[in-house]
Amino acid sequence: MKAIYLDHAATTPIDPKVMDSMLPVYQDVFGNPSSVHQFGRKARRILDEARRTIAKSIRANEKEIIFTSSGTEADNLALLGTARANRDKGNHIITTVLEHHATLHAAEQLEKEGFRVTYLYPDKAGIIRIEELEEALTEDTTLVSVMTVNNETGMIQPIEKIGRLLENHQAYFHTDAVQAYGVMDVNTATLKVDMLTVSGHKINGPKGIGFLYAKEGTSMQTLHYGGEQERKRRPGTENVPGVKGLQTAVQVMLEEREPRMEAYHRYKKLFLETLEEEQVEFTINGEQGSMVPTIVNLSFPGMNVETMLTNFDLAGVAASSGSACTAGSVEPSHVLSAMYGKEDARTINSIRFSFGMANNDENVREAAQKISKVIKRLHEL
Amino acid sequence: MKDPKDTRVVIGMSGGVDSSVAALLLKEQGYDVVGIFMKNWDDTDENGVCTATEDFEDVIRVCNQLDIPYYAVNFEKQYWEKVFSYFLDEYKAGRTPNPDVMCNKEIKFKAFMDHAISLGADYLATGHYAQVRENNGQFEMLRGKDNNKDQTYFLNQLSQDVLARVMFPLGHLEKKKVREIAKEHDLATATKKDSTGICFIGERNFKEFLSEYLPAQPGEMQTLDGEVKGKHDGLMYYTLGQRQGLGIGGAGEPWFVVGKNLKENILYVGQGFHHDALYSDALIASQINWISGGIPTEKMECTAKFRYRQEDSPVTVQSLDDDKVKVIFHEVQRAITPGQAVVFYDGAVCLGGATIDEVIKNGQALTYVG
Numbered sequence: 001m002k003a004i005y006l007d008h009a010a011t012t013p014i015d016p017k018v019m020d021s022m023l024p025v026y027q028d029v030f031g032n033p034s035s036v037h038q039f040g041r042k043a044r045r046i047l048d049e050a051r052r053t054i055a056k057s058i059r060a061n062e063k064e065i066i067f068t069s070s071g072t073e074a075d076n077l078a079l080l081g082t083a084r085a086n087r088d089k090g091n092h093i094i095t096t097v098l099e100h101h102a103t104l105h106a107a108e109q110l111e112k113e114g115f116r117v118t119y120l121y122p123d124k125a126g127i128i129r130i131e132e133l134e135e136a137l138t139e140d141t142t143l144v145s146v147m148t149v150n151n152e153t154g155m156i157q158p159i160e161k162i163g164r165l166l167e168n169h170q171a172y173f174h175t176d177a178v179q180a181y182g183v184m185d186v187n188t189a190t191l192k193v194d195m196l197t198v199s200g201h202k203i204n205g206p207k208g209i210g211f212l213y214a215k216e217g218t219s220m221q222t223l224h225y226g227g228e229q230e231r232k233r234r235p236g237t238e239n240v241p242g243v244k245g246l247q248t249a250v251q252v253m254l255e256e257r258e259p260r261m262e263a264y265h266r267y268k269k270l271f272l273e274t275l276e277e278e279q280v281e282f283t284i285n286g287e288q289g290s291m292v293p294t295i296v297n298l299s300f301p302g303m304n305v306e307t308m309l310t311n312f313d314l315a316g317v318a319a320s321s322g323s324a325c326t327a328g329s330v331e332p333s334h335v336l337s338a339m340y341g342k343e344d345a346r347t348i349n350s351i352r353f354s355f356g357m358a359n360n361d362e363n364v365r366e367a368a369q370k371i372s373k374v375i376k377r378l379h380e381l
Numbered sequence: 382m383k384d385p386k387d388t389r390v391v392i393g394m395s396g397g398v399d400s401s402v403a404a405l406l407l408k409e410q411g412y413d414v415v416g417i418f419m420k421n422w423d424d425t426d427e428n429g430v431c432t433a434t435e436d437f438e439d440v441i442r443v444c445n446q447l448d449i450p451y452y453a454v455n456f457e458k459q460y461w462e463k464v465f466s467y468f469l470d471e472y473k474a475g476r477t478p479n480p481d482v483m484c485n486k487e488i489k490f491k492a493f494m495d496h497a498i499s500l501g502a503d504y505l506a507t508g509h510y511a512q513v514r515e516n517n518g519q520f521e522m523l524r525g526k527d528n529n530k531d532q533t534y535f536l537n538q539l540s541q542d543v544l545a546r547v548m549f550p551l552g553h554l555e556k557k558k559v560r561e562i563a564k565e566h567d568l569a570t571a572t573k574k575d576s577t578g579i580c581f582i583g584e585r586n587f588k589e590f591l592s593e594y595l596p597a598q599p600g601e602m603q604t605l606d607g608e609v610k611g612k613h614d615g616l617m618y619y620t621l622g623q624r625q626g627l628g629i630g631g632a633g634e635p636w637f638v639v640g641k642n643l644k645e646n647i648l649y650v651g652q653g654f655h656h657d658a659l660y661s662d663a664l665i666a667s668q669i670n671w672i673s674g675g676i677p678t679e680k681m682e683c684t685a686k687f688r689y690r691q692e693d694s695p696v697t698v699q700s701l702d703d704d705k706v707k708v709i710f711h712e713v714q715r716a717i718t719p720g721q722a723v724v725f726y727d728g729a730v731c732l733g734g735a736t737i738d739e740v741i742k743n744g745q746a747l748t749y750v751g
Contacts, residue, residue, distance in 0.1 A: 306452070306454050307454075307496065309452075310417075311499070313450065314415065314450065314501065377501075381495075381498065381499055
């Protein structure tokens with residue numbers, strides 16, 4: 001039985017072109033990019049080229065790209081780094097309850113350090129209400145962080161509008177674009193953000209690499225202390241093969257995004273249609289109109305997350321729940337709780353399916369059939 | 382019977398050495414083994430680490446060594462409702478509950494059994510030291526081969542339906558051998574310490590734990606003749622036959638708990654391990670479960686255990702109704718404790734068990750024991 005992967009929002013398979021581009025770097029380019037000799041320069045050239053490609057992809061300047069080890073690190077750097085460095089300008093930051101834990105837990109840390117944090121709530125569709133942000137903004141606000149696309153529901157957030165609202169405010173604007181970059185056009189010109197997070201492994205690139213775009217002039221404290229890499233904002237010898245892989249992933253993504261998104265959109269449609277044909281009872285969490293093609297979050301009335309996910313996996317379908325499962329504690333999804341209320345059954349009976357490179361029409365249909373079989377069997381018990 | 386490879390066995394894994402080896406043996410026998418970690422209690426240690434997370438980490442490491450899938454399931458709500466509430470209620474009633482018996486009955490072999498079935502399991506396995514034997518569709522539960530580890534005492538409430546679907550891969554092994562197997566295979570849990578005490582209390586101070594949930598009502602310690610010997614911290618902290626923590630000094634033999642008066646909040650104490658008040662010759666127990674499914678119509682001779690890891694004693698059992706039995710001891714017994722289980726045996730076969738309600742001496746119920 002070949003398992004079917006419907007969890008591309010968790011991580012993605014590496015594109016063969018990405019791997020092909022990394023291998024020669026592992027084999028031939030071992031130099032330290034900071035070294036003054038030719039071995040160093042060879043490595044440094046790879047960093048420079050990658051930085052250029054990546055900066056261009058979001059219409060930014062090369063100097064504005066900081067390579068990090070992950071999306072989490074980039075989010076941490078954005079929040080902790082700017083809040084701490086700009087404390088003289090204010091003690092208030094704004095984020096949303098929808099954020100990834102990389103942002104939420106960094107915000108909690110800032111609260112411990114004495115910052116005041118406002119958490120914005122979404123409407124029932126899972127979209128942050130801009131009026132709430134307007135109300136929350138004060139002269140004391142130094143940072144606003146709102147994700148571009150929610151990782152659980154796939155709901156697209158009004159980043160452009162927020163960017164315009166903040167244009168004449170001192171607050172820096174950060175967006176976690178981990179789920180957006182690779183799926184839609186993400187660029188600093190239209191989004192008007194000061195900081196933006198991207199992760200390599202969500203776009204068919206390698207794990208262990210990501211970047212933070214930080215607009216020139218953004219004042220931030222480093223989280224690491226060491227050498228002068230990344231203009232001292234992220235010391236530590238660079239992950240040169242990872243950076244190369246990230247560059248290739250970005251290049252491939254730019255070339256193939258449109259046909260891929262068409263295909264993923266078709267997969268989602270096919271998936272939902274098959275579930276309907278099989279007469280499985282489900283509802284979609286969020287609104288299809290503002291959802292990325294790669295993610296769909298479904299509620300199955302009468303079911304529970306643990307039993308479904310375990311059964312799906314045993315049947316050969318890999319999906320996940322937005323809720324964090326650690327050692328048997330399936331916390332109700334914080335995102336769905338924010339949308340529907342803590343007591344709503346959807347917070348504990350919803351599964352996220354996310355489509356990507358590991359899929360084709362056949363395996364998506366097959367997965368939907370397998371899922372239907374499981375749900376029907378569970379209903380009969 | 383299906384081929385092992387087509388037989389799905391869901392095994393409850395605690396992160397301890399016993400369930401690790403049980404999983405290993407099932408895997409070696411070729412079954413389609415699925416490891417499940419049950420989370421029944423939400424607990425965080427002084428470093429903010431959830432103790433269950435550490436145990437689940439061990440489950441993950443072992444399952445990866447065995448190349449079997451692993452998942453977790455949460456029964457905190459069921460555990461609270463079915464086991465912990467019972468545990469508190471019994472203490473409130475001045476009795477000494479046995480949460481392990483209740484956990485097996487309501488969680489491991491009920492809620493977890495249902496979960497296993499929902500995962501398409503043919504069998505549910507655990508690392509208990511007990512054995513199942515089938516005779517023409519009738520199931521018997523036998524003591525574990527390792528007499529010192531035998532856990533049938535805690536499994537006395539299992540039914541035919543459950544035994545038909547249960548596997549105890551360690552039943553025929555000595556604990557020593559289990560450790561050896563774990564070491565031979567270099568299992569991640571091979572040298573992990575066995576857990577002790579009641580699962581949700583762990584290594585913590587029992588008194589402190591209980592006081593978080595039940596208000597303690599200090600009162601007087603008296604002899605049965607009414608002589609005041611000191612103060613007690615709350616009746617629930619004491620159990621019959623207990624010596625520690627009384628703080629009564631003076632000459633003569635040490636002092637023991639011999640009874641409780643719940644109404645007047647008095648703890649009765651007596652001098653000497655063999656104090657006469659601690660002895661009884663019969664008991665009444667309820668919630669009887671006969672593993673065979675039938676109720677003995679006549680008086681039955683067998684042996685019984687009144688607490689875990691006690692030698693069997695010969696008894697005569699008489700059914701009073703389909704819930705209650707009277708148990709007559711052939712020799713007087715010390716410190717029979719209401720709330721604990723009485724479990725019956727015929728040789729190696731565990732016949733079933735019940736919860737002790739009343740303790741009797743010379744035909745009279747002892748009102749001072751609970």
